[in-house]
Amino acid sequence: MIAWHCKTFSELTTQELYQIMYYRTQTFVVAQKRSYQEVDDVDPVAHHLWATKDGKLVAYFRIFKDHDHISFGRVLTTPDVRGQGLGGQLLTVGLGVINQLYPGVKMIINSQDDKEKFYAKYGFKAIGKPFVFHHTPHITMIKEQK
Numbered sequence: 139m140i141a142w143h144c145k146t147f148s149e150l151t152t153q154e155l156y157q158i159m160y161y162r163t164q165t166f167v168v169a170q171k172r173s174y175q176e177v178d179d180v181d182p183v184a185h186h187l188w189a190t191k192d193g194k195l196v197a198y199f200r201i202f203k204d205h206d207h208i209s210f211g212r213v214l215t216t217p218d219v220r221g222q223g224l225g226g227q228l229l230t231v232g233l234g235v236i237n238q239l240y241p242g243v244k245m246i247i248n249s250q251d252d253k254e255k256f257y258a259k260y261g262f263k264a265i266g267k268p269f270v271f272h273h274t275p276h277i278t279m280i281k282e283q284k
Contacts, residue, residue, distance in 0.1 A: 139191070140189050140190070140191055140196070140224070140227070141189065141190050141191075142187070142188075142189050142231055143186075143187070143188050143189070143190065144185055144186065144187045144188075144235055145185070145186055146184075146185055146186070147181055147182045147183070147184060147186065148182075150186060154186075154188075157188075157194070157195040158186060158188065158195065158198055159176075159177060160195075161195055161198060161214060161216055162176055162177075162198065162212050162214065163176055165214045165216075166212065166214070166272075169217075170274065172272055172273045172274060173273070174272040174273065180200065180202050180211075181200070183202055183203075184200040184201060184202040185200065185201040185202070185235070185239065186198070186200050186201075187199055187200070187201060187228075187231065187232050187235055189224065189227070189228065189231075191219070194216075195216065196215060196216050196218070196219045196224060197214065197215045197216070197219070197224050197225070197227070197228040198212065198213070198214050198228075199211065199212055199213040199214070199228060199232055200212050201232065201235065201236055201239065203240070203243075204246070206243075206244075207243060207244045207245060207246045208236055208239075208240045208243050208244070208245045208246075209245065209246055209247050209248075210232060210236070210245070210247060211247065211248065213225075213228065213229070213253075215228065225256070226259075229256075229257075229260055230260075233260065236283075237283060240283075241283065242283050242284070243283060244280060244281065244282050244283060245262075245280065245281045245282075245283065246278060246279070246280050247262065247278070247279050248271055248276045248277070248278055248279075249262070249276060249277055249278075249279050250274055250275065250276055251268050251275040251276055251277045252275075254277050254279065257279050258279075260281070261281045262279040262280065262281045263279060263280055263281070264277050264278070264279050265278050265279065265280050266278045
């Protein structure tokens with residue numbers, strides 16, 4: 139059974155923070171072979187959303203305000219649950235949380251370019267040209283909230 143959690147940085151327990159940082163580093167630094175400062179200044183001001191199965195983190199993303207819009211990033215599912223639809227569930231739950239926390243505020247994200255079609259299924263539209271961020275091609279995408 140999947141359990142969903144959403145907390146601010148200061149509300150996280152040390153065990154929750156450890157699991158979040160462990161899987162983010164495993165996904166975005168080790169597996170993707172990217173060398174960059176994965177833990178950054180956004181973490182302390184973000185809401186952290188994740189799913190657990192049997193007490194173990196299986197999906198995650200963080201939500202944060204960036205000037206006049208909301209953004210989210212570090213979207214991941216762990217290798218043992220990939221291909222089971224949990225990424226779609228994560229995005230659906232996450233968009234619901236964003237609507238509750240920041241109703242009516244537009245969302246702008248910087249998506250890895252190979253995930254553009256995934257986000258497009260949820261109403262995001264690519265704007266601008268692809269660019270390299272943390273050694274990986276990205277595209278900026280926008281979604282207006284109603």
